[in-house]
Every structure is written in structure tokens, then in C-alpha cells.
Amino acid sequence: MASSIVKTPLIRIVSARGYSQLAPISGIQNYEIKSSVLSNKLVVAAGDNESAITRISIVFRSIHKNSSQFAITRNIQQVGANLTATSDRETIAYTLEGTRAAVEKALPFLTEVATQQVFKPWEVSDVSNRILLEIATRPLQLRAVDLLHNAAFRTGLGNSLFVPKSQIGKISSETLQHYVASNFLSGRAAVIGLGVSSGELTQYAQSLKINTGDGCLNPSPYKGGELRSNKGGDVAFVAVAGEGAGLKDSKEALAFAVLQRAVGIGPQIKYSTRDNGILTKTIGSAQEYAAAAINVSYFDSGLFGVLLALPSKCSRKVVESAVKLLTSSTVSDEDVTRGKNQLKAALLLDAESGANAIHNFGTQAVLLQCLQTRARSLGRRLYNYKRCQ
Amino acid sequence: MLKPTNISTYLKGVSQVVSNQVNTGKQIAILPTKTVVQIPFAGTSPVALSKALPNGNVNITSGPAATSQVRWAHTDITVPDWSNYRRDSVKSPDVKSSGTEDSRKNFSYLMAGALGVTSAYATKSVVTQFVSSMSATADVLALAKIEIKLSDIPAGKSVTFKWRGKPLFIRHRTDAEIQAEQSVPVSSLRDPQHDNERVKDPKWLVVLGVCTHLGCVPINNAGDFGGYYCPCHGSHYDASGRIRKGPAPLNLEVPEYSFPSDDLLIVG
Numbered sequence: 043m044a045s046s047i048v049k050t051p052l053i054r055i056v057s058a059r060g061y062s063q064l065a066p067i068s069g070i071q072n073y074e075i076k077s078s079v080l081s082n083k084l085v086v087a088a089g090d091n092e093s094a095i096t097r098i099s100i101v102f103r104s105i106h107k108n109s110s111q112f113a114i115t116r117n118i119q120q121v122g123a124n125l126t127a128t129s130d131r132e133t134i135a136y137t138l139e140g141t142r143a144a145v146e147k148a149l150p151f152l153t154e155v156a157t158q159q160v161f162k163p164w165e166v167s168d169v170s171n172r173i174l175l176e177i178a179t180r181p182l183q184l185r186a187v188d189l190l191h192n193a194a195f196r197t198g199l200g201n202s203l204f205v206p207k208s209q210i211g212k213i214s215s216e217t218l219q220h221y222v223a224s225n226f227l228s229g230r231a232a233v234i235g236l237g238v239s240s241g242e243l244t245q246y247a248q249s250l251k252i253n254t255g256d257g258c259l260n261p262s263p264y265k266g267g268e269l270r271s272n273k274g275g276d277v278a279f280v281a282v283a284g285e286g287a288g289l290k291d292s293k294e295a296l297a298f299a300v301l302q303r304a305v306g307i308g309p310q311i312k313y314s315t316r317d318n319g320i321l322t323k324t325i326g327s328a329q330e331y332a333a334a335a336i337n338v339s340y341f342d343s344g345l346f347g348v349l350l351a352l353p354s355k356c357s358r359k360v361v362e363s364a365v366k367l368l369t370s371s372t373v374s375d376e377d378v379t380r381g382k383n384q385l386k387a388a389l390l391l392d393a394e395s396g397a398n399a400i401h402n403f404g405t406q407a408v409l410l411q412c413l414q415t416r417a418r419s420l421g422r423r424l425y426n427y428k429r430c431q
Numbered sequence: 432m433l434k435p436t437n438i439s440t441y442l443k444g445v446s447q448v449v450s451n452q453v454n455t456g457k458q459i460a461i462l463p464t465k466t467v468v469q470i471p472f473a474g475t476s477p478v479a480l481s482k483a484l485p486n487g488n489v490n491i492t493s494g495p496a497a498t499s500q501v502r503w504a505h506t507d508i509t510v511p512d513w514s515n516y517r518r519d520s521v522k523s524p525d526v527k528s529s530g531t532e533d534s535r536k537n538f539s540y541l542m543a544g545a546l547g548v549t550s551a552y553a554t555k556s557v558v559t560q561f562v563s564s565m566s567a568t569a570d571v572l573a574l575a576k577i578e579i580k581l582s583d584i585p586a587g588k589s590v591t592f593k594w595r596g597k598p599l600f601i602r603h604r605t606d607a608e609i610q611a612e613q614s615v616p617v618s619s620l621r622d623p624q625h626d627n628e629r630v631k632d633p634k635w636l637v638v639l640g641v642c643t644h645l646g647c648v649p650i651n652n653a654g655d656f657g658g659y660y661c662p663c664h665g666s667h668y669d670a671s672g673r674i675r676k677g678p679a680p681l682n683l684e685v686p687e688y689s690f691p692s693d694d695l696l697i698v699g
């Protein structure tokens with residue numbers, strides 16, 4: 043290994059460095075986001091970060107019903123682009139990413155996949171085996187979070203991200219078609235582009251045939267409860283949470299985000315077992331466990347709590363102290379400062395990745411109908427943020 | 432129908448293993464075969480667990496290139512065993528193969544060389560056998576040569592022999608004939624050849640007695656030029672066997688011959 047480093051000619055390092063400074067693959071960081079709302083209430087936002095990779099995302103606001111799989115188009119891969127559908131509990135985003143030329147060629151497929159879905163019955167039945175496998179192999183911590191939502195909200199936000207096992211193979215293409223027709227409306231959609239000029243994107247957004255309308259959104263209020271699922275194994279995953287803040291109250295949401303970091307989200311340094319958060323300090327390091335604060339913000343509600351992974355036989359004490367922390371605890375100035383710093387770093391790092399950035403923009407645009415480069419504005423506000431708990 | 436004594440069998444939650452002649456009416460449960468899936472699990476150490484814990488919004492991504500792969504592991508494929516084909520010296524996993532490299536190479540080269548030579552020799556003999564079958568047969572070869580005692584042929588006389596199934600003319604030329612043939616201008620000939628090219632010893636002319644026209648046997652000492660004359664279509668050959676007149680295009684053919692001694696001529 044050492045010899046190969048010696049063999050690398052210096053000139054190559056220099057030239058590679060020169061090119062990388064010329065056009066960084068992730069583009070520049072202080073780009074401007076231009077957003078506008080079309081006459082049919084479709085939000086269009088574009089940021090040209092001069093990146094070699096272009097990402098275009100069509101986002102819909104919808105209460106999650108079913109993990110969606112679309113007809114696989116080899117053409118997209120042939121031009122070297124990648125098309126993915128990403129869904130969380132409130133949104134579903136169809137994102138196309140690739141070099142500018144590839145995206146240009148594959149754009150018709152994105153249009154088709156996101157706005158003119160055709161669920162052919164044989165294709166729907168084809169994916170059922172794969173979904174079965176994916177559901178069977180999902181990690182337990184994900185199930186814990188799923189159950190936490192279910193217990194907290196019951197319906198709406200409480201629906202699992204995954205289609206229930208009993209429904210696999212029973213959801214017909216008509217059901218899907220109906221779901222799309224009633225949810226994928228221009229009033230709750232956004233078109234986001236990164237690495238594309240705002241003019242081009244607006245033109246593209248205007249050409250989309252999305253049904254106009256706002257649809258209806260049922261708020262899912264926090265209810266609370268407790269759910270257990272016995273899956274066997276030595277490790278128990280315990281999620282304990284109370285209601286957090288929704289994104290519509292951005293100040294509260296920010297406070298919870300800082301609090302999450304103050305409580306601790308797990309080790310921030312390589313190879314370290316523990317973070318320096320309040321959670322770890324409260325529980326102590328007498329026994330083996332992993333703990334992280336979780337904070338999820340949806341439009342009108344959210345969840346804040348802790349997620350623990352620990353040997354199931356001796357979970358009692360740890361869970362008790364975690365609950366004690368959530369119900370009655372004080373946060374010191376030092377903790378808040380640490381939380382703020384961590385959050386700032388996390389947001390900035392997050393914004394560096396185009397894939398994360400476009401996901402963030404999509405969520406903001408579709409839920410809040412307005413957009414800010416989250417990292418910068420939040421960062422600015424964090425400086426002024428005072429301890430409030 | 433029910434006898435009180437049998438009632439207890441209806442209260443037990445067991446199925447019959449050995450029939451006791453009582454039909455309990457219960458079906459033996461058949462459990463559906465359930466697919467068992469191995470959940471990928473990174474590990475149970477605190478570090479591994481804390482890496483796996485989500486701490487924010489969870490979302491699912493799927494797509495043509497993002498969806499999980501399914502690979503079937505076929506464990507019934509037998510791996511072929513090559514040990515029959517390996518040298519004994521390299522079979523042991525804890526012996527350096529470089530130690531026996533020279534001897535193995537020498538053996539290989541020697542074997543390759545020896546087999547190469549042997550097979551080349553074998554190939555040669557086989558090829559020879561087939562090729563020789565195409566050449567003249569033994570009885571023909573036996574007649575391939577003819578020895579002629581020259582003292583039996585007087586000067587000015589042409590004698591005919593049979594050689595390889597063809598007539599052979601031996602002519603003991605006189606000085607006058609030699610003189611005449613030597614002085615013929617080559618440019619006047621149809622098949623220009625000087626007399627010296629056709630004979631080794633000017634006294635002796637050795638030619639095949641086959642007319643070059645259509646293959647008749649010419650007649651000795653006949654024709655306009657004192658040599659040979661073909662009666663079939665009238666070709667005249669001179670005393671050097673050269674065509675001088677008539678339809679034949681070429682001179683009479685001169686076979687291989689030699690004079691081992693003064694008195695002996697061997698043709699062939």
C-alpha cells in the first residue's frame with residue numbers, strides 16, 4: 043500500500059486537485075434558491091449549484107398508504123440516470139438524478155412515473171413477493187419507530203410506512219389509481235430542481251399535467267398509547283416518546299431539534315461508544331446499551347423521545363431512567379450550546395449532499411409552501427436562539 | 432349417541448397418536464409452511480446498535496436501482512476436486528511450491544521434449560507410409576532401371592528396349608551423323624535445342640520412343656532427316672531426336688541416364 047502511494051505521480055495529484063477546484067462535484071454551497079408558485083398552486087423551486095449532477099424531484103403531500111413501486115424502466119439506467127421514489131409519512135417524492143445530459147433524456151420518464159401512473163395489474167402482482175421479502179427483512183429498530191407512530195397517532199401519521207402483510211396481493215390496481223387521483227394534486231405538489239436553472243424548471247413544471255385541486259388532509263392528532271410486538275431475539279428496541287412540535291410552528295420545532303442533540307443522538311466521534319448527552323449521563327454506562335434521542339417533525343405534529351437498544355433481559359432499569367429523563371429533567375446551558383453546535387454542523391453537512399438537500403427542499407416546499415435553504419436560515423436563527431426549557 | 436364414559440375425550444386438546452377407536456371429530460392441525468427470513472443484523476455491540484438507531488424522520492426509497500437485491504445462494508453446487516490432476520509435491524498446503532519448482536519444470540520440459548520427438552517420428556512414419564502408397568509400385572520400381580551393354584550395339588544402329596513400359600531408343604551414332612547434328616542451326620528448329628544439350632556422349636543418343644504428337648512409336652532410321660519417323664501422322668525426327676517436320680510439337684524426350692563405365696549405360 044505504501045509503495046503504491048509513493049508510485050503515484052505528483053503531477054496527477056496536482057491536476058486532480060486543479061480539476062476538483064474547477065468544478066466540485068457537489069457544486070457550490072452558497073447557491074440561491076428561486077421559488078415560485080404557479081397558477082395551479084404548484085410550487086416550483088430551483089437552485090443552480092453548478093453541480094455536474096442534476097436532481098429533479100416531484101413531491102406530493104400525502105398520508106402514506108403503501109410503499110410504492112413503479113414500473114421499471116430500463117431506459118433510465120441506459121442513459122445513466124437514477125430514478126427513485128422516496129416516501130415518508132407525509133410526502134412521496136419521485137426523484138431523478140444524473141448528469142445534465144442524462145437527466146434531459148430521462149425527464150419524460152420522471153413525468154410519466156410521477157404524474158401519469160399506470161398500475162398494470164400484472165405489474166402490481168409482480169411486486170408483491172418482493173414487498174413481502176422487504177417487509178420481512180426490515181430491521182427491528184424501524185419496526186420500533188413504526189409501532190411508536192402507530193401508538194402515538196393511531197391513524198394518518200400512525201399508519202406504517204410499509205403495507206400491512208395482510209394487504210399484500212389484495213391491493214388492486216384500481217385502488218392505487220384511486221389513491222393517486224385523489225392525492226396527487228397540484229395544490230399539494232412541488233417540483234424541485236438542483237443543478238438546473240429556474241427558467242428551465244418552471245417551463246418543465248408548467249408542462250406537467252397534474253390534476254388541479256387541494257384534496258383533503260385529515261390532521262392526525264396525538265393520542266398516545268403503548269404497543270408491543272414480540273419478535274424474539276436477544277435485543278429489545280424500546281421507543282418512548284411524547285408529542286413534539288410540528289413544522290408549522292417552526293420555532294418550537296427548532297427547539298426540539300436542539301433538545302434532541304442536547305439529549306444525545308449517539309456517538310459523534312468515530313469508534314466511541316457513548317455520546318456526551320444528558321441521556322447517557324442519566325442512564326450511566328453500567329451496562330451495554332445504545333440510546334438515541336428521536337425527534338420527528340411533521341406538518342402539524344411531531345414526536346420527541348428516545349429510542350433504546352439493549353439486551354432484553356435487563357432493559358427495565360435503563361428504560362425507567364430514560365422515562366424519568368423525559369418526564370422530569372433540566373437542561374443546562376452547556377447542553378444547549380452543545381446541541382446547537384451539533385445541530386448546526388449536522389444541518390450544514392446535510393446540505394452538502396445534493397440528495398439530502400433536495401429531499402429537505404421537497405419536504406419544505408410541499409408542507410410549508412415556502413422554501414428557505416434550511417441550513418443557512420436555521421443556522422442564523424440558531425445563533426439567536428436562547429435556552430427555553 | 433355419546434356415551435358418558437367417552438366424554439372426556441372431547442375435553443382434551445390432543446389429537447390421536449394411536450387410534451382408540453373413538454372418532455373425536457377433530458382435525459389434526461396442519462400448520463401452513465411459513466417462509467423464514469433472515470433479518471440482516473449488524474451486531475449487538477453498543478457501537479453497532481447506536482449506528483443502527485434512527486434519530487429522525489424515517490423514509491423509504493425504492494426504484495429501479497434502489498430496491499433491495501435478492502440473490503439466491505445455491506449451496507448444492509459441488510466444487511470440483513482437482514487433486515487427481517495436481518502434482519504430489521504441491522498438494523500439501525503447508526509446503527512452499529517454489530521449492531519444487533525447478534524439478535517440476537524439468538520434468539515437464541523433458542516429458543514435453545521426449546513426447547514431441549517421439550510423436551514427430553511417429554507422424555513422419557505414418558505420413559511416409561501414406562505418401563509412398565501414391566508412388567510407383569514395387570514391380571514397376573524393379574523395372575525402373577535398365578542396364579545396357581554398349582559393345583553390343585554397332586555404330587550407326589539404333590536399338591529399341593522396353594523401359595518402364597515404354598520403348599527406349601539407344602542409337603550409336605556415326606561420326607558423320609554427329610557432325611551433321613552438331614551443325615544444325617538452332618534457330619531453324621521448332622523446339623530449339625542444340626545437340627550437345629541432348630546427349631552426354633555424342634556417340635550415344637538415348638531417347639524415349641514416344642512420339643510427342645499423340646504417342647505413337649516412331650520408326651528407326653526412317654524419314655527425311657535420317658533419324659526417326661512417326662508413321663501415324665508423319666513426324667520427322669533427326670538423329671538427335673529433334674522434331675524437324677510434321678505435327679509433333681516437341682523433341683523426343685531424353686530420360687535420365689549415366690555411363691558408370693565405358694561399356695555400360697544405365698537408364699533410370
Ligand code: FES
Nearest residue numbers: 642644645661664
Ligand atoms: S503420333 Fe507421331 S506424328 Fe502423330
